[in-house]
Amino acid sequence: xxxxxxxxxxxxxxxxxxxxxxxxxxxxxxxxxxxxxxxxxxxxxxxxxxxxxxxxxxxxxxxxxxxxxxxxxxxxxxxxxxxxxxxxxxxxxxxxxxxxxxxxxxxxxxxxxxxxxxxxxxxxxxxxxxxxxxxxxxxxxxxxxxxxxxxxxxxxxxxxxxxxxxxxxxxxxxxxxxxxxxxxxxxxxxxxxxxxxxxxxxxxxxxxxxxxxxxxxxxxxxxxxxxxxxxxxxxxxxxxxxxxxxxxxxxxxxxxxxxxxxxxxxxxxxxxxxxxxxxxxxxxxxxxxxxxx
Amino acid sequence: xxxxxxxxxxxxxxxxxxxxxxxxxxxxxxxxxxxxxxxxxxxxxxxxxxxxxxxxxxxxxxxxxxxxxxxxxxxxxxxxxxxxxxxxxxxxxxxxxxxxxxxxxxxxxxxxxxxxxxxxxxxxxxxxxxxxxxxxxxxxxxxxxxxxxxxxxxxxxxxxxxxxxxxxxxxxxxxxxxxxxxxxxxxxxxxxxxxxxxxxxxxxxxxxxxxxxxxxxxxxxxxxxxxxxxxxxxxxxxxxxxxxxxxxxxxxxxxxxxxxxxxxxxxxxxxxxxxxxxxxxxxxxxxxxxxxxxxxxxxxxxxxxxxxxxxxxxxxxxxxxxxxxxxxxxxxxxxxxxxxxxxxxxxxxxxxx
Numbered sequence: 001x002x003x004x005x006x007x008x009x010x011x012x013x014x015x016x017x018x019x020x021x022x023x024x025x026x027x028x029x030x031x032x033x034x035x036x037x038x039x040x041x042x043x044x045x046x047x048x049x050x051x052x053x054x055x056x057x058x059x060x061x062x063x064x065x066x067x068x069x070x071x072x073x074x075x076x077x078x079x080x081x082x083x084x085x086x087x088x089x090x091x092x093x094x095x096x097x098x099x100x101x102x103x104x105x106x107x108x109x110x111x112x113x114x115x116x117x118x119x120x121x122x123x124x125x126x127x128x129x130x131x132x133x134x135x136x137x138x139x140x141x142x143x144x145x146x147x148x149x150x151x152x153x154x155x156x157x158x159x160x161x162x163x164x165x166x167x168x169x170x171x172x173x174x175x176x177x178x179x180x181x182x183x184x185x186x187x188x189x190x191x192x193x194x195x196x197x198x199x200x201x202x203x204x205x206x207x208x209x210x211x212x213x214x215x216x217x218x219x220x221x222x223x224x225x226x227x228x229x230x231x232x233x234x235x236x237x238x239x240x241x242x243x244x245x246x247x248x249x250x251x252x253x254x255x256x257x258x259x260x261x262x263x264x265x266x267x268x269x270x271x272x273x274x275x276x277x278x279x280x281x282x283x284x285x286x287x288x289x290x291x292x293x
Numbered sequence: 294x295x296x297x298x299x300x301x302x303x304x305x306x307x308x309x310x311x312x313x314x315x316x317x318x319x320x321x322x323x324x325x326x327x328x329x330x331x332x333x334x335x336x337x338x339x340x341x342x343x344x345x346x347x348x349x350x351x352x353x354x355x356x357x358x359x360x361x362x363x364x365x366x367x368x369x370x371x372x373x374x375x376x377x378x379x380x381x382x383x384x385x386x387x388x389x390x391x392x393x394x395x396x397x398x399x400x401x402x403x404x405x406x407x408x409x410x411x412x413x414x415x416x417x418x419x420x421x422x423x424x425x426x427x428x429x430x431x432x433x434x435x436x437x438x439x440x441x442x443x444x445x446x447x448x449x450x451x452x453x454x455x456x457x458x459x460x461x462x463x464x465x466x467x468x469x470x471x472x473x474x475x476x477x478x479x480x481x482x483x484x485x486x487x488x489x490x491x492x493x494x495x496x497x498x499x500x501x502x503x504x505x506x507x508x509x510x511x512x513x514x515x516x517x518x519x520x521x522x523x524x525x526x527x528x529x530x531x532x533x534x535x536x537x538x539x540x541x542x543x544x545x546x547x548x549x550x551x552x553x554x555x556x557x558x559x560x561x562x563x564x565x566x567x568x569x570x571x572x573x574x575x576x577x578x579x580x581x582x583x584x585x586x587x588x589x590x591x592x593x594x595x596x597x598x599x600x601x602x603x604x605x606x607x608x609x610x611x612x613x614x615x616x617x618x619x620x621x622x623x624x625x626x627x628x629x630x631x632x633x634x635x636x637x638x639x640x641x642x643x644x645x646x
Binding site: 088 | 301392398399
């Protein structure tokens with residue numbers, strides 16, 4: 001299995017604050033990866049490191065086997081749709097396609113034109129006059145027509161209304177399938193990622209909390225409900241992600257690969273949204289959580 | 294990248310080059326007439342006195358055009374630094390478009406090289422065009438300034454005219470542009486970058502002739518006699534009862550005088566020459582037969598000054614230092630521009646995100 005992105009002890013410091021710390025990740029190639037976490041968790045920092053926009057303060061990162069932004073060949077392999085989907089306001093849609101064609105040797109002009117036509121964007125229109133959704137689609141078109149092996153998108157739908165959001169993600173998924181494109185997509189909303197991603201990374205307070213195949217994650221996380229008890233009495237292979245207690249009852253979300261035999265628990269499924277929320281709201285600095293990946 | 298750079302530069306470039314084209318056309322139309330007037334006037338003036346009067350009147354008749362064109366060339370590099378240099382990168386940073394363009398298949402270095410190289414070249418070209426047109430048009434006036442003692446401050450080696458003639462404006466343009474881009478890359482915002490560029494560049498333009506240019510080439514230093522032929526402004530002050538004379542001399546025709554001070558017999562600097570209370574030899578003579586005041590003090594005044602041992606110490610750049618000074622100053626600014634560009638590349642690669 002080839003690796004899309006591998007990070008070893010990766011960290012980025014701004015002044016005295018670590019925006020991302022001790023991040024160790026292996027993202028397999030050809031997957032649609034969701035990167036989720038609250039605002040300010042370090043998602044943008046991780047993505048900016050992956051495209052070489054910024055340099056790490058600690059550790060190392062390799063994308064598709066190369067150092068990010070190392071040279072034209074590496075840049076050609078990785079597409080990036082940055083936060084707020086920037087475009088040149090004074091340049092027309094056609095100018096943007098020309099820009100893409102001039103600056104990318106692997107540019108697929110037919111693909112770009114087809115997409116623009118299907119989106120019913122007027123090529124003569126200035127990008128500054130486009131709606132947020134159209135601008136995001138234009139930025140996505142630039143990213144796709146560059147024909148990268150991996151396309152990285154930073155909160156591309158954050159500013160879009162629900163309809164534009166769905167259209168954008170649909171277009172992205174079609175392209176990913178058609179061109180067997182690896183995708184890394186960040187969002188602070190799980191619902192954006194639920195339908196699109198098959199691999200999930202949860203990042204909270206500048207640290208990676210959990211990363212893995214979505215199906216594996218769903219299969220290995222369970223909601224346990226039962227009479228109130230001390231969580232430290234659980235078997236060693238059950239890692240508590242979150243816990244809540246009332247006077248008589250305890251509800252735990254645990255991660256384990258083994259079946260749960262304790263008859264005192266009622267075992268329930270955990271949806272992706274609940275799973276992410278459990279990690280996001282988990283107490284900080286819990287050593288067992290650090291070990292879980 | 295060339296296409297994108299030119300596409301982004303289109304409007305700014307069109308404004309400056311369009312303005313310059315209009316100016317050049319106007320100069321091209323009026324220039325031959327000015328040169329003809331000058332040549333006819335020189336041919337017709339005859340006696341030195343008449344020619345001297347012709348020079349003065351000719352210069353005064355055209356001094357506003359002369360000054361205006363001077364201002365164009367003096368200010369153009371600053372305008373280029375502020376409006377082309379400073380926003381070159383900050384506009385991208387402010388709109389986030391650097392994150393779009395840095396992720397095309399082109400390295401940051403090449404992106405910056407194309408932008409700085411092309412627009413920098415345009416900056417030098419625009420200034421070169423302005424200098425060629427203005428210098429050509431002003432040629433008769435430059436010659437007039439050289440031949441007319443009253444207009445010596447307009448000689449082409451004098452501080453203000455110097456930066457609008459020859460090759461120095463090209464150095465200033467390259468420097469101003471590199472300054473604008475580099476300040477922009479460091480402060481990252483357009484308006485502060487434009488302001489800082491303007492202030493720094495004007496400061497450099499002012500400080501350069503005061504502290505640096507005089508020493509780029511060794512000036513000529515001489516201590517000379519004060520005579521009826523070489524004296525410049527003389528100021529006789531009789532208000533305190535004792536008459537005092539303040540002396541300036543014209544070191545050489547078309548020269549840039551840096552130091553002009555009177556020294557006494559023992560070589561010490563004095564601000565004024567103290568004259569005897571009675572029988573002041575420097576008392577102006579009676580008006581001449583035409584009723585015009587005399588041209589200067591009587592010969593007795595200069596005899597007295599010489600007899601008392603007063604001489605004038607002058608440090609100056611003669612007119613033929615013009616090109617050595619131009620080369621030195623242009624070279625200096627070219628080196629500064631290269632240094633700033635290097636810093637700009639370093640900063641863009643290491644510090645921008």
